[in-house]
Every structure is written in structure tokens, then in C-alpha cells.
Amino acid sequence: MITIQGKSVFGGVSIGKLMFYKRNEKVIKREHISDADAEWKRFEAAKGQAVDQLKELYEKALEDVGEANAMIFEIHQMMLEDLDYLESIENIIRSQEVNAEYAVATTADNFAQMFASMDDAYMQGRAADVKDVSERVLDILCGVSAGVKEMTEPCIIAADDLAPSETVQLDKSKVLGFATMYGSANSHTAILARTMNIPAVIGLGETLSSQYDGKMAVIDGFTGILYVDPDEETLARMQEKRAKDLEQKELLNQLKGKENVTRSGQKINVYANIGNVSDLGAVLKNDAGGIGLFRSEFLYLENSTFPTEEQQFAVYKQVAESMAGKKVIIRTLDIGADKQVDYFNLDKEENPALGYRAIRICLTRPEIFKTQLRALYRAAVYGNLSIMFPMIISVSEVKKIKEIIAQVQAELKAEGIPYKEDVELGVMIETPAAVMISRELAKEVDFFSVGTNDLTQYTLAIDRQNQKLDTFYDPHHPAVLAMIKMAADNAHAEGKWIGICGELGADLELTEEFLKMGLDELSVSPALVLPLRKRIRECE
Ligand code: PEP
Numbered sequence: 001m002i003t004i005q006g007k008s009v010f011g012g013v014s015i016g017k018l019m020f021y022k023r024n025e026k027v028i029k030r031e032h033i034s035d036a037d038a039e040w041k042r043f044e045a046a047k048g049q050a051v052d053q054l055k056e057l058y059e060k061a062l063e064d065v066g067e068a069n070a071m072i073f074e075i076h077q078m079m080l081e082d083l084d085y086l087e088s089i090e091n092i093i094r095s096q097e098v099n100a101e102y103a104v105a106t107t108a109d110n111f112a113q114m115f116a117s118m119d120d121a122y123m124q125g126r127a128a129d130v131k132d133v134s135e136r137v138l139d140i141l142c143g144v145s146a147g148v149k150e151m152t153e154p155c156i157i158a159a160d161d162l163a164p165s166e167t168v169q170l171d172k173s174k175v176l177g178f179a180t181m182y183g184s185a186n187s188h189t190a191i192l193a194r195t196m197n198i199p200a201v202i203g204l205g206e207t208l209s210s211q212y213d214g215k216m217a218v219i220d221g222f223t224g225i226l227y228v229d230p231d232e233e234t235l236a237r238m239q240e241k242r243a244k245d246l247e248q249k250e251l252l253n254q255l256k257g258k259e260n261v262t263r264s265g266q267k268i269n270v271y272a273n274i275g276n277v278s279d280l281g282a283v284l285k286n287d288a289g290g291i292g293l294f295r296s297e298f299l300y301l302e303n304s305t306f307p308t309e310e311q312q313f314a315v316y317k318q319v320a321e322s323m324a325g326k327k328v329i330i331r332t333l334d335i336g337a338d339k340q341v342d343y344f345n346l347d348k349e350e351n352p353a354l355g356y357r358a359i360r361i362c363l364t365r366p367e368i369f370k371t372q373l374r375a376l377y378r379a380a381v382y383g384n385l386s387i388m389f390p391m392i393i394s395v396s397e398v399k400k401i402k403e404i405i406a407q408v409q410a411e412l413k414a415e416g417i418p419y420k421e422d423v424e425l426g427v428m429i430e431t432p433a434a435v436m437i438s439r440e441l442a443k444e445v446d447f448f449s450v451g452t453n454d455l456t457q458y459t460l461a462i463d464r465q466n467q468k469l470d471t472f473y474d475p476h477h478p479a480v481l482a483m484i485k486m487a488a489d490n491a492h493a494e495g496k497w498i499g500i501c502g503e504l505g506a507d508l509e510l511t512e513e514f515l516k517m518g519l520d521e522l523s524v525s526p527a528l529v530l531p532l533r534k535r536i537r538e539c540e
Pocket residue numbers: 293295334430450451452453454455501502503
């Protein structure tokens with residue numbers, strides 16, 4: 001097996017035979033001519049023919065890949081009318097008294113080099129375009145047709161690089177993937193591969209040798225790896241990865257943009273859980289309606305010292321802006337228990353899960369809490385942000401939180417720093433105490449989010465970290481479900497909304513039960529948003 005690392009331009013896995021793209025060979029010779037006017041006319045005629053071909057290609061691309069991507073062939077037509085390009089060709093023909101082929105090839109090389117040496121990645125990508133369009137004129141001048149090899153079976157196309165026109169002319173139904181030695185992620189070939197939903201890796205270098213033509217290969221478009229002659233284990237692993245990816249893509253096709261609604265019309269919000277800004281892409285890709293839990297403690301876990309207000313503000317603002325008005329619920333830091341951070345200097349405890357963690361740290365070390373709250377209230381200006389607090393067990397904790405919020409707002413106001421006044425506030429329901437007093441808590445906040453991971457641990461007295469107890473850790477336990485129902489009833493009795501952000505929210509065996517309880521929201525890992533939407537739409 002040969003493993004070659006490249007750069008992924010489109011995810012997905014493709015498995016099949018490698019076929020090297022072969023172009024019709026033409027040799028461009030420098031020839032002396034005696035009639036420069038006639039040679040220039042010969043070029044103009046070829047250029048006219050090339051423009052006609054590009055018009056046809058534009059129509060084909062319009063159908064296959066849409067207007068935005070078809071534009072490239074209009075740009076190619078414009079390149080052929082570019083005065084600098086034409087002047088260069090005419091000047092070479094007349095001053096050097098040489099054939100049009102040589103003048104076009106030389107101009108193409110010069111222009112491509114000029115583009116490639118520019119700082120701007122977009123302009124660098126144009127080097128491939130000027131070569132592509134010049135090749136077209138050269139084919140016409142040399143009397144050869146553009147080189148598309150007949151494809152008898154679906155295969156992975158390998159090439160040094162593929163020009164946009166070469167890409168669009170391939171029989172899409174037979175292309176499993178693209179693997180190229182060179183190319184940039186901004187090239188139109190890369191853009192077309194993404195639009196055509198075809199896994200692609202570029203920049204594989206010269207290790208991608210044409211001696212592999214006809215061999216079995218796998219493109220892992222997620223990691224940018226090309227496997228040639230994969231061994232059994234790799235092939236099996238890649239087949240499984242491909243099956244999962246196809247299943248997810250199928251779900252996306254069916255369900256993207258659809259409502260989370262049952263057959264009888266009951267609606268529920270499906271949001272996503274994240275730990276980091278890098279998860280945002282997955283949230284948007286999987287069409288989540290919002291972020292139901294941003295575990296902000298990951299910011300602290302990834303840092304070697306307390307993240308500053310500015311650092312936090314930048315992250316929260318980015319998340320709020322990226323979600324463009326959709327709800328973003330940020331949970332204040334939940335450090336302690338299994339999430340230990342050295343610079344917090346927490347004492348070693350006998351029972352960390354029952355110890356000094358989450359809101360207990362925030363309320364006793366308000367300087368840490370206030371920094372986070374300042375960042376959150378400032379970021380709230382940039383989107384639809386809500387704040388929720390973990391491990392709540394009493395109304396007095398909520399009252400203390402509100403006092404601290406009032407101080408933070410007063411300080412921001414005095415400093416003239418913009419912030420949002422009325423941010424939605426919620427508490428996590430993850431202790432039996434919170435469930436039992438949920439009617440009182442509901443009077444104090446705007447929403448509840450049930451943390452079933454901890455609620456199960458504290459209800460069943462089972463350490464969620466202890467593997468030996470896995471068979472006893474039963475989140476379907478009637479006591480846990482009764483707790484969720486009680487919290488839901490109390491939230492609704494006070495006109496507040498309630499969701500689940502613990503793992504149980506994604507348990508499809510319980511979706512129907514949660515709908516019956518009248519839960520308003522379920523927040524799950526991004527990849528589980530669409531399977532959950534599917535399940536909801538199957539429920540009565
Ligand atoms: C929970 O306890 O269910 C929860 C969502 O919080 P975490 O898993 O981060 O403790």
C-alpha cells in the first residue's frame with residue numbers, strides 16, 4: 001500500500017481505480033513565417049472558434065454546476081479579449097516573425113508565471129485559467145481536439161492538475177474523485193469538485209506517479225490522504241467511513257432546511273452542543289437551529305492561564321456572529337470534577353463530583369466569574385446570546401448570580417463599554433435538588449436546560465466516570481425520566497421553556513417521550529441533529 005498525503009478540497013471517501021487523465025499531445029515548434037498579417041488572422045480565427053466553444057461550455061456548466069460556477073467560462077472568454085494578452089501575442093508574431101502557436105504558448109507561459117508569483121491566492125489561481133484558455137486556442141491552431149479519455153467505468157481521475165474546462169467536460173457519472181499532484185484550494189477545479197460533491201485531494205506531489213494508472217485507490221477527502229493499492233484493513237476502514245458519510249449526506253439531502261415537526265404538527269427546536277469555535281462549521285453544515293450548549297470551560301482547559309476578557313469576548317462574539325441571529329446558549333465555566341485545570345489551584349478532593357466545581361467556584365471566586373460575564377454581556381451585542389449556569393441547587397445561588405450580573409453591568413456602563421442589558425438567563429437542571437425546587441427556580445430564570453449526564457449520576461448515585469458502573473448507569477431509569485418530566489411541568493407552569501443538553505437528548509428511543517413531555521428544545525452533537533430531525537418527523 002502506498003500512502004500519499006495531500007490537501008483535501010472536498011470531504012467524502014471514494015474507492016475505485018485510478019485513471020490518469022491524458023491530454024492530446026501536441027508539440028509546439030517555433031517556426032519562421034513570412035506573412036505576419038496572415039498569421040495574425042489565423043490566430044484571430046482560432047480565437048473566435050475558442051470563444052464559441054467557451055460559450056457552449058458555459059451552457060453545459062450552467063446546467064451541471066449552476067451559474068456561479070459556470071461564470072469561469074465567461075471569464076475565460078474575457079481573458080481571450082484581454083488587450084495585454086492579445087498585444088503580447090501580436091507583438092511576438094510581428095516582431096519575431098514566428099507562428100501563432102509559438103506566440104500563444106509563450107504568452108501563456110509568461111502570463112501564468114506572472115500570476116503565480118503574485119501574493120494574492122486568488123490571482124495565483126488564475127495562472128491555471130490563462131493556461132487553460134491558451135491550450136484551447138493551441139488545440140484549434142494545431143488541429144487537435146481537446147483530450148478527454150473515454151471512461152468505461154467509474155474511476156478516480158488522477159492528473160498533474162486539471163483545468164476547469166477539463167473538469168467540467170468529464171462525464172460526472174463516472175468520476176468517483178479527483179487526485180492531483182499540484183493545484184490550489186482556490187482553483188476553479190477545486191471549487192467545481194466541491195460543487196459537484198466529489199471527494200478531491202490536491203497537492204499530492206510527484207509521488208502520485210502515472211505508473212499507478214489502473215490500480216485500486218482510495219481518496220480520504222477528510223484527511224487529504226490517497227491510498228494506492230490499499231491493504232485489507234484500510235479498505236475495510238474506508239468502506240465503513242464512506243458508508244457513514246453517504247448516510248449523513250443522504251440525510252442532509254432529505255432533511256436540510258426542513259422543520260423539526262411531528263406528523264401531527266408538534267414542533268421542537270433542535271440545537272447543537274459545541275466546545276469550541278472550530279465546531280461551528282459542523283453546526284452550520286448539519287443545519288442546527290442554534291447552539292444549545294457551548295461548554296465554555298474548554299476555553300479554560302485549552303489555556304495555560306486564565307483566558308482574558310478580550311480573548312473570551314473575541315470567541316463569544318465570533319460564535320454569536322457566525323450563528324447570525326440564531327440562539328447561542330453559552331454555559332459559564334464548569335470546571336472541577338473531571339475537568340481539572342492546573343492554574344485554578346484546586347485542592348485534591350475525596351469526592352470531586354460532589355465537590356468544589358462549576359457555579360460553586362464562580363460564586364466564591366467572583367473575579368474569575370466577572371471576567372467571563374463581562375465578556376458575555378459585551379458579546380451579546382453581536383447576536384442572539386443566552387447565558388446559563390451549571391450545577392445549580394438553590395434559588396439563593398441564582399439571586400447571587402443576578403447580583404454579580406448587576407455589578408458587572410454597572411461597571412461596563414460606567415466604563416462606557418457597549419453591552420446588552422436584557423440577556424436571556426437560564427439554569428441547568430442537573431441535580432435532583434434543582435428538579436425538586438424547579439417551580440421556584442422557574443420564577444427566577446427564562447429557561448431550563450436539563451443536563452442529563454449529571455442528573456443521572458446524582459439521581460442514581462453513580463459516578464459517571466467509573467467504568468465499572470456502566471451497566472448500572474441507566475439514563476432511561478424511571479427516576480431520571482420522572483425528574484425531567486417534573487422540571488418540564490414546572491417550567492411550563494411558570495411560562496418558561498425547557499430543553500435537554502445532556503447526551504440523553506439524542507437518544508432516539510426517547511424522542512417520542514420527550515415530545516409527550518412537551519420539551520421545547522433538544523441540543524445534541526452536530527452530527528446527530530439530522531438523525532434526530534428524522535426521528536421527530538416520524539413521530540405522531
Ligand atoms: C450534563 O451534565 O448533562 C451536561 C450537559 O453537562 P456536562 O456533560 O458538561 O457536565
